[in-house]
Amino acid sequence: MFKPYSKTIQVVQDDLDDLDHVNNVRYVQWIQDIAKEHWREKAPKKLYNESIWVVKSHFIEYKKAAVLKDVINIKTYIKESKGALSIxxxxxxxxxxxELLLKSKTEWVLLDSKSLRPIRVSEEIQAIFK
Structure with a gap:
């Protein structure tokens, strides 16, 4: 089992759409932001400098709308890794x-930061998320 990483944010005016709900684009940004933060916090500098994660696909289920001043708990974890892919x-x-507002599954591909070619998610990388 991979250990979760969490943070809390509060909805501000700039997060809202024309219906005064959090804009779907903002949710996608938060999904990417927490993934990046998790990687930066856990990865040793050497691994961080040698590799980069890119999104292959997002699957997002919107369950309930968030509105101005709502406080949102965001939790992320790695479900599985295989080859160069991590879910x-x-x-x-x-x-x-x-109440659950959103649940997403994102496929991330690990790339070598110099060649930009896919590389295997090593045991060393998997271990930093456990």
Whole structure:
């Protein structure tokens, strides 16, 4: 089992769409941001400098809308890794009601930072998320 990484944010005016709900584009940004933060926090500098993650695909289920001033708990974890591919789950819940707002699965591909070619997700990399 891979250990989750979490953070809390509060919805601000710039996060909203024309319906005064969090814009779907903002959710995608938060999904990518927490993945990046998790990698930066856990990866040793050598690994961080030698490799880069890129998105292959996103699958997002929007469950409930968030609105201005809502506090959102964001949790992410690696579901599995195989070859150069890693599947990361992100869940967002309303901090007050505990209701699930969103659940996503993103396929990330690991690349060599110099050649930009896919490289295998090593045991060393998997171990930093456990």
């Amino acid at each position: 990361r789950v992100v869940e967002m819940t309303n901090a007050t009601t505990k």
